[in-house]
Amino acid sequence: MRFFRLGEERPSVRRFPTTPDGANTDKLWGQIANSPETPMHNKVVGALILASADVLLFIPAPMTCLSVAIQKGENGMDGADTNGLLVDDISMVFKLPGGGSVHALKNVTMNLASGELLSVLGPSGCGKTTLLNIIAGFLAPTEGAVFLNNQQVKGPAAARGMVFQQGALFEWLNVRKNISFGPRMMGKPRKETNEKVEHLLNIVGLGDFGDKPVYQLSGGMQQRVALARCLANDPDVILMDEPLGALDALTREKMQGLVLKLWKETGKTIVLITHSVEEALFLGERLIVMAPRPGRIHREYRLPFAERGLTDSPREIKASPDFIEKREEILSMIWEMEEEIMGGTAT
Amino acid sequence: MTDDSVEKTARPVAATEKQPSALMMWLGIADNSFTRQKTVKFGDATAVNSGRLYSIITIVSLLILWWVITANGWVKPIYWPSYEAVGARWTKLIDQGFRNVPLFEHVYISVYRVLAGVFFGAIIGIPLGFAMGLSSIAKGLLDPIVEFMRPIPPLALIPLFILWLGIDETAKISLLFLAALFIMIIAARSGVSGVKISKVHAAYSLGASKFQVLKNVILPNALPEIFTGIRTAMGVCWGTVVAAELVAAEKGVGSMIMIAKNFLQTDTVVIGIIIIGIIGYGIEMLMRLLERWLIPWRGKG
Numbered sequence: 001m002r003f004f005r006l007g008e009e010r011p012s013v014r015r016f017p018t019t020p021d022g023a024n025t026d027k028l029w030g031q032i033a034n035s036p037e038t039p040m041h042n043k044v045v046g047a048l049i050l051a052s053a054d055v056l057l058f059i060p061a062p063m064t065c066l067s068v069a070i071q072k073g074e075n076g077m078d079g080a081d082t083n084g085l086l087v088d089d090i091s092m093v094f095k096l097p098g099g100g101s102v103h104a105l106k107n108v109t110m111n112l113a114s115g116e117l118l119s120v121l122g123p124s125g126c127g128k129t130t131l132l133n134i135i136a137g138f139l140a141p142t143e144g145a146v147f148l149n150n151q152q153v154k155g156p157a158a159a160r161g162m163v164f165q166q167g168a169l170f171e172w173l174n175v176r177k178n179i180s181f182g183p184r185m186m187g188k189p190r191k192e193t194n195e196k197v198e199h200l201l202n203i204v205g206l207g208d209f210g211d212k213p214v215y216q217l218s219g220g221m222q223q224r225v226a227l228a229r230c231l232a233n234d235p236d237v238i239l240m241d242e243p244l245g246a247l248d249a250l251t252r253e254k255m256q257g258l259v260l261k262l263w264k265e266t267g268k269t270i271v272l273i274t275h276s277v278e279e280a281l282f283l284g285e286r287l288i289v290m291a292p293r294p295g296r297i298h299r300e301y302r303l304p305f306a307e308r309g310l311t312d313s314p315r316e317i318k319a320s321p322d323f324i325e326k327r328e329e330i331l332s333m334i335w336e337m338e339e340e341i342m343g344g345t346a347t
Numbered sequence: 348m349t350d351d352s353v354e355k356t357a358r359p360v361a362a363t364e365k366q367p368s369a370l371m372m373w374l375g376i377a378d379n380s381f382t383r384q385k386t387v388k389f390g391d392a393t394a395v396n397s398g399r400l401y402s403i404i405t406i407v408s409l410l411i412l413w414w415v416i417t418a419n420g421w422v423k424p425i426y427w428p429s430y431e432a433v434g435a436r437w438t439k440l441i442d443q444g445f446r447n448v449p450l451f452e453h454v455y456i457s458v459y460r461v462l463a464g465v466f467f468g469a470i471i472g473i474p475l476g477f478a479m480g481l482s483s484i485a486k487g488l489l490d491p492i493v494e495f496m497r498p499i500p501p502l503a504l505i506p507l508f509i510l511w512l513g514i515d516e517t518a519k520i521s522l523l524f525l526a527a528l529f530i531m532i533i534a535a536r537s538g539v540s541g542v543k544i545s546k547v548h549a550a551y552s553l554g555a556s557k558f559q560v561l562k563n564v565i566l567p568n569a570l571p572e573i574f575t576g577i578r579t580a581m582g583v584c585w586g587t588v589v590a591a592e593l594v595a596a597e598k599g600v601g602s603m604i605m606i607a608k609n610f611l612q613t614d615t616v617v618i619g620i621i622i623i624g625i626i627g628y629g630i631e632m633l634m635r636l637l638e639r640w641l642i643p644w645r646g647k648g
Contacts, residue, residue, distance in 0.1 A: 136548070160552060161553070172567040172570070181553055182553035185550070185554050215644055229553070233554060235552075271501065320442050338550075
């Protein structure tokens with residue numbers, strides 16, 4: 001059990017404390033207390049509440065509701081396995097209309113602590129996208145179940161945000177309206193939403209493009225909007241289905257940096273599907289390599305590169321010997337899988 | 348210095364040539380600087396200019412032809428009127444109207460019928476099309492009717508409508524409504540089924556409810572198709588209203604032509620035809636303008 005004080009410097013390197021709706025509590029209080037518009041009695045009451053909160057927070061965290069707000073930004077640091085994403089022994093069989101069936105996934109199990117970044121890699125047809133669609137709640141698995149924070153996934157929900165490859169933006173809305181879509185649908189207060197959208201526009205580097213229609217943006221910029229739109233909803237898990245797949249190599253590299261930065265700043269759990277070995281290695285704190293027919297987990301890795309990517313330059317990391325070694329290892333693994341399939345069909 | 352100039356003049360492309368004047372560009376007979384440097388032009392649709400000059404030539408020659416054949420008496424006035432006859436008839440129509448009804452009212456009543464028909468067709472047709480795209484019950488129920496009615500030209504229904512509803516306003520607007528209805532149902536249905544599943548998925552995982560997905564994703568996504576439907580319905584209804592008025596009507600451009608024919612007033616017939624053409628063209632242009640203004644994202648998803 002951990003104890004925190006409000007305003008205390010957290011030991012986390014890549015997360016700051018957040019309330020459930022994503023605002024930084026300490027910053028928020030600072031703004032209220034320093035504003036000349038805040039009446040004096042409100043400042044006094046606020047200070048009293050904070051003082052009592054300081055006292056309350058010495059009580060074990062889960063016992064007070066205030067601490068829940070703080071724990072939300074903090075969990076995952078400890079690898080608390082009650083909060084996180086559990087894919088529990090999933091199998092997926094598609095029955096074909098003409099008889100016969102396709103075994104898309106077989107006994108896939110994985111456990112993702114909150115705040116982890118997992119990349120999923122595999123040759124085409126290994127069920128990566130099916131897996132993501134099941135986690136998102138767009139498909140129901142034939143066997144097994146998915147749990148997020150101990151709740152079974154039964155359909156799409158705002159807790160599991162999704163970033164698609166491309167063309168999933170709403171082209172009839174401008175950038176700002178696209179990003180605020182989630183909060184607007186959920187009926188969040190307008191002022192709060194607007195502030196959040198401005199903040200996100202700056203984070204993804206689209207500060208001057210808020211009023212542009214999305215179809216006027218380049219592919220890379222559109223994916224920035226897609227990331228911001230997902231983050232605006234403050235989901236527990238972000239599912240990314242080849243989010244950078246349609247971008248050119250240079251833009252792709254820049255966007256990888258942005259994904260790392262967002263991961264660091266928000267502390268979100270991320271599942272990233274990709275068919276680029278380099279991207280999977282560079283971004284994944286954990287990496288799952290899947291094998292096809294039936295789709296299953298082939299190997300799991302824990303990688304240092306994402307953590308290093310927060311400080312070192314991406315080129316440096318991608319050129320380092322251990323990165324290259326891992327890349328070649330995984331490439332030849334996938335190569336073997338492909339050859340097995342080809343050999344299987346040839347005989 | 349001299350080397351530079353030699354190199355420049357030696358280039359085969361016309362990059363150093365003067366830009367064509369604005370007039371030449373407007374007339375559509377000069378290539379822009381980009382097109383001029385293309386070597387493959389035959390088969391490249393973007394290299395075909397508007398050729399507005401030739402359009403002007405066409406119009407002017409037709410008018411001259413008209414003048415020549417009527418002024419010289421090569422064609423009897425009963426088959427094709429002279430400018431003078433048309434001009435005189437036009438002043439008379441403006442002053443006295445046609446059969447005690449002002450010319451404006453003839454035009455207005457036709458346009459009104461079209462707008463009413465398309466309006467009711469859209470009001471009923473769009474929800475039905477949406478229902479067909481979203482529910483298998485609605486699709487199953489309506490599909491036979493829609494597919495059966497689709498190839499039937501509205502004109503073939505005129506006799507039935509006269510039998511059922513007589514020759515008053517209700518009959519005409521009902522006919523136009525029916526003509527617009529099936530066009531709108533089909534347009535709305537294809538607009539709904541054309542929505543990309545990733546957009547729907549995105550909306551649901553952003554926390555939208557079914558109704559919100561319908562209102563905020565499916566409806567705007569279907570708008571371009573719906574607009575195309577309205578445009579087509581306008582065109583079809585304009586053609587249908589004239590034909591319906593030819594058969595039985597007191598007022599309207601179509602009836603004006605038909606009655607004038609009975610009195611051998613060829614000049615009135617020609618004026619009616621010109622009015623029909625101009626209004627049809629105007630409706631199309633107006634719809635295109637509206638479309639560009641209302642749905643700027645069209646074709647850019």
